[in-house]
Amino acid sequence: MAKISGRRLAAAAITAALVVTGAATASASAAEAGDAPMFGLYGLDGSGNAYTYVPQGDGTLSARVQFETGMTNLKFVGLVDNDADNLADGRWQLGTSGNIYYYEGNSPAKKIGYGWDIYNTVVSVGQFGGAEGGDLLARDNKGDVYLYLGYGDGTVTKRLKVGYGWDIYTQIAGNGDLDGDGKGDLVARDKSGVLWLYKGTGDQKAPYAKRTKIGSGWNQYNTLFAAGDLNMDGRTDLVARNAKGELYLYAGTGNAAAPYKPKALIGTSGWNTYRLFF
Template identity: 40%
Template sequence: MVVSAVTLAAAALAVGTVTALPHAPWSSEPAASGEVAVVKSAAAVTGPKTLSLFGRKSNGHLYDYEPNGTGGVKAAVDLGGGFGEATALVQAGQSENGAGSDLYFRMANTLYYTAERGSETKIVGNGWDIFNLLMSPGNLGGTAQDDIVGRDAAGALWLYQGKADGMLLARIRIGTAGWNGMDVLTGRGDYTGDGKSDLIARSTTGTLYIYPGTGNATADAALGARVTVGTGWGTATYKTLVSTGDSNGDGKADLIAVDPAGALWLFKGTGNASAPFAARVQIGTTGWTAFNTLF
Protein backbone atom coordinates (compact mmCIF):
# COMPACT_ATOMS: atom_id res chain seq x y z
CA MET A 1 0.00 0.00 0.00
CA VAL A 2 2.00 2.97 -1.29
CA VAL A 3 -0.16 6.06 -1.65
CA SER A 4 0.92 9.56 -2.48
CA ALA A 5 -0.88 12.87 -2.92
CA VAL A 6 -0.77 12.31 -6.69
CA THR A 7 -2.52 8.93 -6.55
CA LEU A 8 -5.09 10.31 -4.12
CA ALA A 9 -6.02 13.09 -6.51
CA ALA A 10 -6.28 10.70 -9.44
CA ALA A 11 -8.30 8.20 -7.45
CA ALA A 12 -10.77 10.83 -6.29
CA LEU A 13 -11.60 11.57 -9.93
CA ALA A 14 -11.91 7.90 -10.88
CA VAL A 15 -14.25 6.70 -8.13
CA GLY A 16 -18.01 6.41 -8.61
CA THR A 17 -20.93 7.39 -6.44
CA VAL A 18 -20.98 7.61 -2.66
CA THR A 19 -21.84 4.29 -1.05
CA ALA A 20 -22.13 5.03 2.67
CA LEU A 21 -23.20 8.26 4.34
CA PRO A 22 -22.60 9.23 7.96
CA HIS A 23 -26.25 10.23 8.22
CA ALA A 24 -27.49 6.89 6.89
CA PRO A 25 -30.60 5.50 8.61
CA TRP A 26 -30.42 2.73 11.19
CA SER A 27 -30.62 -0.25 8.91
CA SER A 28 -28.83 -3.47 8.09
CA GLU A 29 -28.90 -2.52 4.41
CA PRO A 30 -26.17 -0.54 2.64
CA ALA A 31 -26.90 3.18 2.51
CA ALA A 32 -26.56 3.27 -1.26
CA SER A 33 -25.19 1.23 -4.09
CA GLY A 34 -22.12 2.64 -5.80
CA GLU A 35 -19.33 1.80 -8.18
CA VAL A 36 -16.64 -0.26 -6.46
CA ALA A 37 -13.61 -2.27 -7.45
CA VAL A 38 -13.57 -6.03 -7.00
CA VAL A 39 -11.32 -7.29 -4.21
CA LYS A 40 -11.01 -10.59 -2.40
CA SER A 41 -13.77 -11.43 0.05
CA ALA A 42 -12.67 -11.70 3.66
CA ALA A 43 -13.19 -15.02 5.38
CA ALA A 44 -14.14 -15.28 9.02
CA VAL A 45 -11.15 -14.83 11.29
CA THR A 46 -10.77 -16.68 14.57
CA GLY A 47 -8.86 -15.02 17.37
CA PRO A 48 -7.37 -11.51 17.34
CA LYS A 49 -5.55 -10.33 14.25
CA THR A 50 -1.94 -9.21 14.26
CA LEU A 51 -1.62 -5.98 12.30
CA SER A 52 1.18 -3.51 11.75
CA LEU A 53 1.62 -0.38 13.83
CA PHE A 54 1.30 2.71 11.63
CA GLY A 55 2.52 6.19 12.42
CA ARG A 56 2.23 9.58 10.72
CA LYS A 57 4.83 12.30 11.06
CA SER A 58 4.43 16.04 10.50
CA ASN A 59 5.78 15.69 6.95
CA GLY A 60 2.64 13.73 6.02
CA HIS A 61 4.45 10.42 5.55
CA LEU A 62 3.07 7.14 6.88
CA TYR A 63 5.43 4.60 8.42
CA ASP A 64 4.67 0.89 8.74
CA TYR A 65 6.09 -1.10 11.66
CA GLU A 66 5.36 -4.77 11.08
CA PRO A 67 5.16 -7.05 14.14
CA ASN A 68 8.25 -9.16 14.81
CA GLY A 69 6.26 -12.05 16.28
CA THR A 70 7.38 -11.63 19.88
CA GLY A 71 5.61 -8.39 20.77
CA GLY A 72 8.03 -5.89 19.25
CA VAL A 73 8.15 -4.27 15.84
CA LYS A 74 10.48 -4.45 12.85
CA ALA A 75 12.26 -1.49 11.28
CA ALA A 76 10.00 1.16 9.76
CA VAL A 77 8.95 1.13 6.12
CA ASP A 78 8.10 4.55 4.64
CA LEU A 79 4.79 4.15 2.79
CA GLY A 80 4.88 7.59 1.22
CA GLY A 81 3.48 11.05 1.82
CA GLY A 82 0.33 12.99 1.09
CA PHE A 83 -1.40 12.28 4.40
CA GLY A 84 -0.63 15.56 6.15
CA GLU A 85 -4.15 16.87 5.51
CA ALA A 86 -5.90 13.71 6.73
CA THR A 87 -8.05 14.46 9.78
CA ALA A 88 -8.52 10.77 10.62
CA LEU A 89 -6.52 7.61 9.88
CA VAL A 90 -7.94 4.16 10.60
CA GLN A 91 -6.41 0.73 9.96
CA ALA A 92 -8.66 -2.21 9.13
CA GLY A 93 -8.10 -5.73 7.78
CA GLN A 94 -10.75 -6.03 5.06
CA SER A 95 -8.81 -7.65 2.21
CA GLU A 96 -6.37 -10.58 2.11
CA ASN A 97 -8.79 -12.77 4.09
CA GLY A 98 -8.91 -10.24 6.90
CA ALA A 99 -5.13 -10.09 7.33
CA GLY A 100 -4.38 -7.06 5.17
CA SER A 101 -3.52 -3.73 6.77
CA ASP A 102 -6.00 -1.65 4.81
CA LEU A 103 -6.51 2.06 5.39
CA TYR A 104 -9.43 4.43 5.81
CA PHE A 105 -8.60 8.12 5.87
CA ARG A 106 -10.65 11.32 6.01
CA MET A 107 -9.84 14.43 4.02
CA ALA A 108 -12.06 17.46 3.40
CA ASN A 109 -15.17 15.81 4.89
CA THR A 110 -14.77 12.69 2.71
CA LEU A 111 -13.85 9.18 3.87
CA TYR A 112 -11.59 7.14 1.57
CA TYR A 113 -10.53 3.50 1.54
CA THR A 114 -7.41 1.90 0.08
CA ALA A 115 -6.39 -1.77 0.30
CA GLU A 116 -2.89 -2.88 1.24
CA ARG A 117 -2.73 -5.17 -1.78
CA GLY A 118 -4.82 -2.93 -4.05
CA SER A 119 -3.98 -0.07 -6.40
CA GLU A 120 -7.20 1.94 -6.17
CA THR A 121 -8.35 4.46 -3.60
CA LYS A 122 -12.14 4.58 -3.30
CA ILE A 123 -14.57 7.10 -1.88
CA VAL A 124 -16.60 5.59 0.94
CA GLY A 125 -18.76 8.63 1.55
CA ASN A 126 -19.07 12.34 2.18
CA GLY A 127 -20.19 14.15 5.33
CA TRP A 128 -17.77 12.44 7.71
CA ASP A 129 -16.72 15.62 9.50
CA ILE A 130 -19.71 15.13 11.81
CA PHE A 131 -17.42 12.79 13.77
CA ASN A 132 -14.74 14.11 16.13
CA LEU A 133 -13.20 10.63 16.42
CA LEU A 134 -12.95 7.65 14.07
CA MET A 135 -11.41 4.26 14.92
CA SER A 136 -11.70 0.55 14.23
CA PRO A 137 -12.24 -1.94 17.08
CA GLY A 138 -11.84 -4.83 14.68
CA ASN A 139 -14.89 -7.00 14.14
CA LEU A 140 -17.32 -5.59 16.71
CA GLY A 141 -20.52 -6.25 14.79
CA GLY A 142 -20.04 -9.96 14.13
CA THR A 143 -19.34 -9.93 10.39
CA ALA A 144 -16.13 -11.25 8.84
CA GLN A 145 -14.71 -7.78 8.20
CA ASP A 146 -13.48 -5.04 10.50
CA ASP A 147 -15.80 -2.20 11.44
CA ILE A 148 -15.55 1.57 11.88
CA VAL A 149 -16.75 3.45 14.97
CA GLY A 150 -17.39 7.19 14.95
CA ARG A 151 -18.17 9.60 17.77
CA ASP A 152 -20.37 12.59 16.97
CA ALA A 153 -20.39 16.05 18.57
CA ALA A 154 -23.12 15.02 21.03
CA GLY A 155 -20.90 12.20 22.30
CA ALA A 156 -22.85 9.32 20.75
CA LEU A 157 -21.06 6.32 19.22
CA TRP A 158 -21.99 4.89 15.83
CA LEU A 159 -20.95 1.55 14.33
CA TYR A 160 -20.41 0.99 10.60
CA GLN A 161 -19.95 -2.68 9.82
CA GLY A 162 -17.32 -3.37 7.18
CA LYS A 163 -17.72 -5.16 3.87
CA ALA A 164 -15.11 -7.15 1.94
CA ASP A 165 -14.83 -4.43 -0.72
CA GLY A 166 -14.00 -1.75 1.82
CA MET A 167 -17.44 -0.19 1.80
CA LEU A 168 -19.59 0.12 4.93
CA LEU A 169 -23.10 -0.85 5.95
CA ALA A 170 -25.52 1.74 7.31
CA ARG A 171 -24.72 3.00 10.76
CA ILE A 172 -26.03 1.63 14.06
CA ARG A 173 -25.91 3.60 17.29
CA ILE A 174 -23.94 1.70 19.93
CA GLY A 175 -23.57 4.40 22.58
CA THR A 176 -25.68 7.35 23.63
CA ALA A 177 -24.38 10.79 24.60
CA GLY A 178 -21.52 10.84 27.10
CA TRP A 179 -18.60 9.43 25.15
CA ASN A 180 -17.00 12.86 24.80
CA GLY A 181 -15.66 12.22 28.29
CA MET A 182 -13.20 9.75 26.73
CA ASP A 183 -10.01 11.02 25.10
CA VAL A 184 -8.98 7.61 23.71
CA LEU A 185 -11.00 4.86 22.05
CA THR A 186 -9.02 1.84 20.90
CA GLY A 187 -8.98 -1.95 21.04
CA ARG A 188 -8.76 -4.68 18.43
CA GLY A 189 -10.01 -8.06 19.51
CA ASP A 190 -11.11 -9.83 22.67
CA TYR A 191 -9.79 -8.60 26.03
CA THR A 192 -12.22 -10.43 28.34
CA GLY A 193 -11.89 -14.03 27.14
CA ASP A 194 -15.40 -14.50 25.75
CA GLY A 195 -14.38 -14.57 22.08
CA LYS A 196 -16.00 -11.24 21.18
CA SER A 197 -14.24 -8.03 20.20
CA ASP A 198 -14.23 -5.31 22.85
CA LEU A 199 -13.73 -1.56 23.05
CA ILE A 200 -11.10 0.12 25.24
CA ALA A 201 -11.69 3.68 26.42
CA ARG A 202 -9.67 6.14 28.50
CA SER A 203 -11.45 8.92 30.34
CA THR A 204 -10.12 12.47 30.39
CA THR A 205 -9.33 11.87 34.08
CA GLY A 206 -7.03 8.93 33.25
CA THR A 207 -9.21 5.91 34.05
CA LEU A 208 -9.02 3.00 31.62
CA TYR A 209 -12.13 0.95 30.84
CA ILE A 210 -13.05 -2.09 28.78
CA TYR A 211 -16.49 -2.15 27.21
CA PRO A 212 -17.14 -5.83 26.42
CA GLY A 213 -18.56 -6.52 22.99
CA THR A 214 -21.77 -8.54 22.87
CA GLY A 215 -21.64 -9.52 19.20
CA ASN A 216 -25.13 -8.02 18.87
CA ALA A 217 -25.14 -5.45 16.08
CA THR A 218 -28.43 -3.79 16.98
CA ALA A 219 -29.03 -0.28 18.28
CA ASP A 220 -27.51 0.32 21.72
CA ALA A 221 -26.84 -3.40 22.26
CA ALA A 222 -23.31 -3.92 20.91
CA LEU A 223 -21.51 -3.09 24.17
CA GLY A 224 -21.96 -4.49 27.67
CA ALA A 225 -21.41 -2.86 31.05
CA ARG A 226 -17.94 -1.41 31.32
CA VAL A 227 -15.13 -2.93 33.37
CA THR A 228 -12.61 -0.65 35.09
CA VAL A 229 -9.02 -1.61 34.27
CA GLY A 230 -7.43 0.99 36.52
CA THR A 231 -6.54 4.63 37.14
CA GLY A 232 -3.33 6.48 36.36
CA TRP A 233 -3.53 5.94 32.60
CA GLY A 234 -3.77 9.66 31.74
CA THR A 235 -1.61 11.72 29.42
CA ALA A 236 0.93 12.40 32.15
CA THR A 237 1.73 8.67 32.05
CA TYR A 238 0.85 7.67 28.48
CA LYS A 239 0.52 10.19 25.67
CA THR A 240 -0.88 7.57 23.29
CA LEU A 241 -2.73 4.26 23.63
CA VAL A 242 -3.30 2.05 20.60
CA SER A 243 -3.94 -1.60 19.77
CA THR A 244 -2.85 -3.58 16.73
CA GLY A 245 -4.46 -6.79 17.97
CA ASP A 246 -2.33 -9.74 19.07
CA SER A 247 1.13 -8.17 19.03
CA ASN A 248 3.08 -11.14 20.41
CA GLY A 249 1.23 -14.02 18.74
CA ASP A 250 -0.15 -15.71 21.86
CA GLY A 251 -3.77 -15.52 20.72
CA LYS A 252 -4.75 -12.64 23.02
CA ALA A 253 -5.30 -8.99 22.12
CA ASP A 254 -2.74 -6.55 23.52
CA LEU A 255 -2.36 -2.82 24.15
CA ILE A 256 0.49 -0.49 23.13
CA ALA A 257 1.36 2.78 24.89
CA VAL A 258 3.74 5.69 24.36
CA ASP A 259 4.99 7.54 27.43
CA PRO A 260 5.89 11.27 27.56
CA ALA A 261 9.59 10.44 27.03
CA GLY A 262 8.73 8.74 23.73
CA ALA A 263 9.28 5.12 24.81
CA LEU A 264 7.00 2.38 23.46
CA TRP A 265 5.42 -0.13 25.85
CA LEU A 266 3.50 -3.37 25.34
CA PHE A 267 0.78 -4.52 27.72
CA LYS A 268 0.21 -8.19 26.90
CA GLY A 269 -3.41 -9.27 27.10
CA THR A 270 -4.36 -12.05 29.51
CA GLY A 271 -7.91 -12.76 28.36
CA ASN A 272 -9.06 -12.24 31.96
CA ALA A 273 -11.53 -9.37 32.43
CA SER A 274 -10.57 -8.87 36.08
CA ALA A 275 -6.86 -8.45 35.21
CA PRO A 276 -6.76 -7.93 31.44
CA PHE A 277 -3.10 -6.92 31.07
CA ALA A 278 0.24 -8.21 32.29
CA ALA A 279 2.97 -5.88 33.50
CA ARG A 280 4.26 -3.61 30.76
CA VAL A 281 7.30 -4.51 28.64
CA GLN A 282 9.34 -1.89 26.80
CA ILE A 283 9.46 -2.56 23.06
CA GLY A 284 10.77 0.78 21.80
CA THR A 285 13.16 3.43 23.06
CA THR A 286 12.75 7.19 22.80
CA GLY A 287 11.52 8.75 19.57
CA TRP A 288 7.90 7.64 19.36
CA THR A 289 6.53 11.09 20.19
CA ALA A 290 7.74 12.14 16.72
CA PHE A 291 4.47 10.71 15.40
CA ASN A 292 1.38 12.91 15.61
CA THR A 293 -0.80 9.85 15.03
CA LEU A 294 -0.31 6.15 15.81
CA PHE A 295 -2.90 3.62 14.69
Protein backbone atom coordinates in the same frame (compact mmCIF):
# COMPACT_ATOMS: atom_id res chain seq x y z
CA MET B 1 3.25 8.29 -4.04
CA ALA B 2 2.44 4.96 -2.41
CA LYS B 3 5.26 2.64 -1.45
CA ILE B 4 3.34 -0.59 -1.94
CA SER B 5 6.56 -2.55 -1.54
CA GLY B 6 6.63 -1.47 2.10
CA ARG B 7 3.19 -2.96 2.68
CA ARG B 8 4.18 -6.21 0.98
CA LEU B 9 7.42 -6.36 2.93
CA ALA B 10 5.55 -5.90 6.19
CA ALA B 11 3.04 -8.63 5.37
CA ALA B 12 5.77 -11.01 4.26
CA ALA B 13 7.87 -10.28 7.33
CA ILE B 14 4.95 -10.86 9.69
CA THR B 15 4.18 -14.18 7.99
CA ALA B 16 7.83 -15.23 8.15
CA ALA B 17 8.09 -14.26 11.81
CA LEU B 18 5.03 -16.34 12.61
CA VAL B 19 6.59 -19.41 11.04
CA VAL B 20 10.08 -18.93 12.47
CA THR B 21 8.91 -18.30 16.03
CA GLY B 22 6.27 -21.01 15.97
CA ALA B 23 3.67 -18.38 16.84
CA ALA B 24 1.51 -19.42 13.91
CA THR B 25 0.50 -22.54 15.80
CA ALA B 26 -0.15 -20.62 19.01
CA SER B 27 -2.13 -17.98 17.16
CA ALA B 28 -4.26 -20.55 15.39
CA SER B 29 -5.03 -22.15 18.71
CA ALA B 30 -5.90 -18.83 20.32
CA ALA B 31 -8.06 -17.88 17.36
CA GLU B 32 -10.42 -20.70 18.28
CA ALA B 33 -11.34 -18.67 21.35
CA GLY B 34 -10.67 -15.14 20.16
CA ASP B 35 -9.47 -12.81 17.45
CA ALA B 36 -6.00 -11.26 17.40
CA PRO B 37 -5.23 -9.17 14.31
CA MET B 38 -1.59 -9.26 13.17
CA PHE B 39 -1.22 -5.94 11.43
CA GLY B 40 2.12 -4.77 12.79
CA LEU B 41 2.41 -1.15 13.91
CA TYR B 42 2.28 1.87 11.62
CA GLY B 43 3.10 5.48 12.44
CA LEU B 44 2.27 8.63 10.47
CA ASP B 45 4.45 11.70 11.03
CA GLY B 46 3.61 15.37 10.61
CA SER B 47 5.09 15.49 7.11
CA GLY B 48 2.78 12.80 5.78
CA ASN B 49 5.32 9.97 5.86
CA ALA B 50 4.08 6.62 7.14
CA TYR B 51 6.34 3.85 8.47
CA THR B 52 5.71 0.26 9.46
CA TYR B 53 7.28 -1.73 12.30
CA VAL B 54 7.17 -5.52 12.07
CA PRO B 55 6.63 -7.58 15.26
CA GLN B 56 9.61 -9.78 16.13
CA GLY B 57 7.68 -12.38 18.11
CA ASP B 58 8.78 -11.29 21.59
CA GLY B 59 6.99 -7.96 21.86
CA THR B 60 9.81 -5.98 20.25
CA LEU B 61 9.61 -4.31 16.85
CA SER B 62 11.84 -4.22 13.80
CA ALA B 63 13.53 -1.12 12.47
CA ARG B 64 11.01 0.99 10.61
CA VAL B 65 10.30 0.58 6.90
CA GLN B 66 8.73 3.38 4.88
CA PHE B 67 5.19 2.45 3.93
CA GLU B 68 3.89 5.52 2.13
CA THR B 69 4.41 9.24 1.55
CA GLY B 70 2.03 12.12 0.95
CA MET B 71 -0.46 11.12 3.66
CA THR B 72 -1.31 14.68 4.69
CA ASN B 73 -4.48 16.34 6.01
CA LEU B 74 -5.72 13.15 7.66
CA LYS B 75 -7.75 12.81 10.87
CA PHE B 76 -7.81 9.03 10.99
CA VAL B 77 -6.19 5.99 9.35
CA GLY B 78 -7.36 2.49 10.22
CA LEU B 79 -6.39 -0.95 8.96
CA VAL B 80 -9.11 -3.56 8.45
CA ASP B 81 -9.29 -7.34 8.11
CA ASN B 82 -12.31 -8.20 5.97
CA ASP B 83 -11.90 -11.98 5.66
CA ALA B 84 -11.09 -12.97 9.26
CA ASP B 85 -7.56 -14.24 8.54
CA ASN B 86 -6.07 -11.71 11.03
CA LEU B 87 -4.10 -9.90 8.31
CA ALA B 88 -4.94 -6.44 6.99
CA ASP B 89 -6.78 -6.34 3.67
CA GLY B 90 -6.96 -2.57 3.32
CA ARG B 91 -7.21 0.71 5.17
CA TRP B 92 -9.62 3.57 5.70
CA GLN B 93 -8.46 7.19 5.56
CA LEU B 94 -10.52 10.11 6.82
CA GLY B 95 -9.43 13.51 5.60
CA THR B 96 -9.91 16.86 7.29
CA SER B 97 -12.47 17.64 4.56
CA GLY B 98 -14.77 14.98 6.01
CA ASN B 99 -14.43 12.57 3.10
CA ILE B 100 -13.52 8.98 3.97
CA TYR B 101 -11.79 6.61 1.51
CA TYR B 102 -10.91 2.95 1.38
CA TYR B 103 -7.60 1.70 -0.05
CA GLU B 104 -6.85 -1.90 -0.96
CA GLY B 105 -3.66 -3.09 -2.65
CA ASN B 106 -2.95 -1.36 -5.94
CA SER B 107 -6.61 -0.51 -6.57
CA PRO B 108 -7.66 3.15 -6.82
CA ALA B 109 -8.98 4.76 -3.66
CA LYS B 110 -12.71 4.24 -3.12
CA LYS B 111 -14.72 7.08 -1.60
CA ILE B 112 -17.15 5.51 0.87
CA GLY B 113 -18.58 8.54 2.65
CA TYR B 114 -18.62 12.27 3.28
CA GLY B 115 -19.54 14.58 6.14
CA TRP B 116 -17.44 12.63 8.62
CA ASP B 117 -15.87 15.85 9.91
CA ILE B 118 -18.67 15.78 12.52
CA TYR B 119 -16.65 13.10 14.32
CA ASN B 120 -13.74 13.79 16.66
CA THR B 121 -12.83 10.11 17.05
CA VAL B 122 -13.03 7.20 14.61
CA VAL B 123 -11.84 3.68 15.47
CA SER B 124 -11.42 0.59 13.29
CA VAL B 125 -12.92 -1.97 15.67
CA GLY B 126 -12.78 -5.18 13.62
CA GLN B 127 -15.88 -7.35 13.37
CA PHE B 128 -17.66 -5.64 16.22
CA GLY B 129 -21.32 -5.80 15.21
CA GLY B 130 -21.52 -9.28 13.73
CA ALA B 131 -21.35 -8.17 10.09
CA GLU B 132 -19.23 -9.72 7.35
CA GLY B 133 -16.34 -7.26 7.30
CA GLY B 134 -14.55 -4.98 9.70
CA ASP B 135 -16.56 -2.16 11.27
CA LEU B 136 -16.02 1.47 12.22
CA LEU B 137 -17.01 3.23 15.44
CA ALA B 138 -17.33 7.02 15.43
CA ARG B 139 -17.94 9.59 18.17
CA ASP B 140 -19.29 13.09 17.54
CA ASN B 141 -18.70 16.26 19.55
CA LYS B 142 -21.83 15.66 21.65
CA GLY B 143 -20.46 12.33 22.83
CA ASP B 144 -22.86 10.21 20.78
CA VAL B 145 -21.35 7.00 19.39
CA TYR B 146 -22.26 5.41 16.07
CA LEU B 147 -21.45 2.04 14.54
CA TYR B 148 -20.88 1.54 10.80
CA LEU B 149 -21.05 -2.13 9.83
CA GLY B 150 -18.60 -3.27 7.15
CA TYR B 151 -19.73 -5.10 4.02
CA GLY B 152 -16.33 -6.75 3.56
CA ASP B 153 -15.26 -4.60 0.61
CA GLY B 154 -14.38 -1.41 2.49
CA THR B 155 -17.86 0.08 2.21
CA VAL B 156 -20.08 0.44 5.26
CA THR B 157 -23.75 0.62 6.17
CA LYS B 158 -25.64 3.66 7.33
CA ARG B 159 -24.74 4.55 10.87
CA LEU B 160 -26.41 3.02 13.91
CA LYS B 161 -26.47 4.99 17.14
CA VAL B 162 -25.10 2.69 19.85
CA GLY B 163 -24.29 5.03 22.72
CA TYR B 164 -24.18 8.50 24.24
CA GLY B 165 -22.17 10.28 26.91
CA TRP B 166 -18.84 9.13 25.51
CA ASP B 167 -17.45 12.67 25.64
CA ILE B 168 -16.13 11.65 29.08
CA TYR B 169 -13.39 9.70 27.29
CA THR B 170 -10.10 11.11 26.02
CA GLN B 171 -8.93 7.91 24.30
CA ILE B 172 -10.86 5.04 22.69
CA ALA B 173 -9.11 1.96 21.31
CA GLY B 174 -10.17 -1.43 20.06
CA ASN B 175 -9.37 -3.93 17.34
CA GLY B 176 -9.63 -7.49 18.60
CA ASP B 177 -10.84 -9.79 21.34
CA LEU B 178 -9.53 -9.12 24.86
CA ASP B 179 -11.37 -11.81 26.81
CA GLY B 180 -11.27 -14.88 24.56
CA ASP B 181 -14.98 -15.07 23.77
CA GLY B 182 -14.52 -14.50 20.04
CA LYS B 183 -16.07 -11.01 20.03
CA GLY B 184 -14.29 -7.71 19.50
CA ASP B 185 -13.88 -5.45 22.55
CA LEU B 186 -13.15 -1.79 23.30
CA VAL B 187 -11.16 0.09 25.91
CA ALA B 188 -11.72 3.74 26.79
CA ARG B 189 -9.87 6.13 29.10
CA ASP B 190 -11.80 8.80 30.97
CA LYS B 191 -10.65 12.28 31.93
CA SER B 192 -9.49 11.13 35.37
CA GLY B 193 -7.16 8.52 33.85
CA VAL B 194 -9.26 5.41 34.50
CA LEU B 195 -9.24 2.78 31.75
CA TRP B 196 -12.48 0.90 31.13
CA LEU B 197 -13.28 -2.30 29.24
CA TYR B 198 -16.37 -2.61 27.05
CA LYS B 199 -16.83 -6.28 26.20
CA GLY B 200 -18.27 -6.86 22.76
CA THR B 201 -21.56 -8.71 22.37
CA GLY B 202 -21.64 -9.31 18.61
CA ASP B 203 -25.09 -7.68 18.52
CA GLN B 204 -25.13 -4.67 16.22
CA LYS B 205 -28.01 -3.05 18.12
CA ALA B 206 -26.18 -3.26 21.46
CA PRO B 207 -22.58 -4.09 20.50
CA TYR B 208 -20.97 -3.77 23.92
CA ALA B 209 -21.80 -4.72 27.51
CA LYS B 210 -21.71 -2.52 30.59
CA ARG B 211 -18.23 -1.19 31.23
CA THR B 212 -15.85 -2.69 33.78
CA LYS B 213 -12.83 -0.97 35.32
CA ILE B 214 -9.36 -2.06 34.20
CA GLY B 215 -7.25 0.36 36.23
CA SER B 216 -6.26 3.94 36.99
CA GLY B 217 -3.21 6.08 36.22
CA TRP B 218 -3.54 5.92 32.45
CA ASN B 219 -3.32 9.71 32.07
CA GLN B 220 0.45 9.30 31.92
CA TYR B 221 -0.04 8.48 28.22
CA ASN B 222 -0.95 10.84 25.40
CA THR B 223 -1.86 8.01 23.02
CA LEU B 224 -3.42 4.57 23.45
CA PHE B 225 -3.73 2.30 20.43
CA ALA B 226 -4.92 -1.27 19.94
CA ALA B 227 -2.38 -2.64 17.47
CA GLY B 228 -3.58 -6.24 17.47
CA ASP B 229 -1.14 -8.98 18.45
CA LEU B 230 2.41 -7.60 18.67
CA ASN B 231 4.08 -10.40 20.64
CA MET B 232 2.50 -13.19 18.57
CA ASP B 233 0.87 -15.10 21.39
CA GLY B 234 -2.59 -14.99 19.82
CA ARG B 235 -3.94 -12.24 22.09
CA THR B 236 -4.76 -8.61 21.41
CA ASP B 237 -2.33 -6.06 22.87
CA LEU B 238 -2.36 -2.35 23.65
CA VAL B 239 0.34 0.22 22.83
CA ALA B 240 0.78 3.37 24.94
CA ARG B 241 2.98 6.42 24.34
CA ASN B 242 3.94 8.99 26.95
CA ALA B 243 4.96 12.65 26.64
CA LYS B 244 8.66 11.74 26.57
CA GLY B 245 8.13 9.74 23.40
CA GLU B 246 8.55 6.34 25.06
CA LEU B 247 6.44 3.47 23.75
CA TYR B 248 5.08 0.71 25.99
CA LEU B 249 3.44 -2.61 25.24
CA TYR B 250 0.62 -3.94 27.39
CA ALA B 251 0.41 -7.57 26.30
CA GLY B 252 -3.05 -9.11 26.34
CA THR B 253 -3.92 -11.94 28.72
CA GLY B 254 -7.26 -13.13 27.35
CA ASN B 255 -8.78 -12.55 30.80
CA ALA B 256 -11.45 -9.84 31.11
CA ALA B 257 -10.76 -9.42 34.84
CA ALA B 258 -7.15 -8.41 34.11
CA PRO B 259 -6.86 -7.99 30.33
CA TYR B 260 -3.25 -6.75 30.23
CA LYS B 261 0.09 -7.84 31.63
CA PRO B 262 2.41 -5.25 33.25
CA LYS B 263 3.83 -2.77 30.77
CA ALA B 264 7.04 -3.44 28.84
CA LEU B 265 9.16 -0.70 27.26
CA ILE B 266 9.47 -1.33 23.50
CA GLY B 267 10.57 2.12 22.32
CA THR B 268 12.93 4.30 24.34
CA SER B 269 12.47 7.64 22.59
CA GLY B 270 11.45 9.42 19.41
CA TRP B 271 7.93 8.09 19.12
CA ASN B 272 6.47 11.59 19.49
CA THR B 273 7.36 12.09 15.85
CA TYR B 274 4.13 10.31 14.99
CA ARG B 275 0.79 12.09 15.15
CA LEU B 276 -1.25 9.00 14.26
CA PHE B 277 -0.84 5.25 14.74
CA PHE B 278 -2.62 2.63 12.67
